[in-house]
Amino acid sequence: MQPLVDMTMGAAGPPHEVVLKLQGGDGWELNVWATFEDLAKLRCVRVAAWDQRRSIAAGTSAGGKVFWCGPGEGSDPETATVLIGHDDEVWDIAFLIPVTLVEKVGTLASERELD
Numbered sequence: 001m002q003p004l005v006d007m008t009m010g011a012a013g014p015p016h017e018v019v020l021k022l023q024g025g026d027g028w029e030l031n032v033w034a035t036f037e038d039l040a041k042l043r044c045v046r047v048a049a050w051d052q053r054r055s056i057a058a059g060t061s062a063g064g065k066v067f068w069c070g071p072g073e074g075s076d077p078e079t080a081t082v083l084i085g086h087d088d089e090v091w092d093i094a095f096l097i098p099v100t101l102v103e104k105v106g107t108l109a110s111e112r113e114l115d
Helices: 034-049 098-110
Strands: 006-011 016-025 030-032 054-062 064-069 080-083 093-098
Touching: 006 098, 016 034, 016 093, 016 098, 030 034, 034 064, 034 080, 034 098, 064 093, 080 098, 093 098
Parallel strands: none
Antiparallel strands: 006 016, 016 030, 030 054, 054 064, 064 080, 080 093
16 A cells, blocks of 8 residues: 655745655655756656666755655565665665655646646
């Protein structure tokens, strides 16, 4: 069963255009500061498998870079991973979220839609 994750996108000041908020109930919240251009890349997250070194760098959070990974071989095909840290090899925080949500973020960013 996929976790329930809420998503909002709001305006942010320079050098960012967007603040993306992902929230898993009362348990966790992730704020990602990014540009529309970077987040639009997430439309193709399904081919960004971490085990093939194809993660997508898009945004910053908690002083670290944010890397988005699609489902890898042998993993749940409907789950994406968000990694936060120095790079996608040496990361500090990871979240598992529905891959369709990541694709939705990419689509909204490509259309420059905010809440």
